[in-house]
Amino acid sequence: MSLEDQIKQTLNGFENTTSEKIIEILSKIKPEFKSKLISEYLQGKIYKILEVNDEAERKKLCYALKPYLDWYLQGL
16 A cells, blocks of 8 residues: 555544554655655654553644645645
């Protein structure tokens, strides 16, 4: 399955997707951003999510990063 298909599937079923899967996808798209600053910011957010042990809190933090998935689909 292509990365684009994975992102579409994740966005369509965001509530049923694990935070680990969302983080995996975000990590894959991170190097694709044209701005190093954006990539570094996203990496910082990913690290912050990984520090949280509660899945509900992780999902809430992942939800805030949904725009990155949308940007990737729109061609960055």
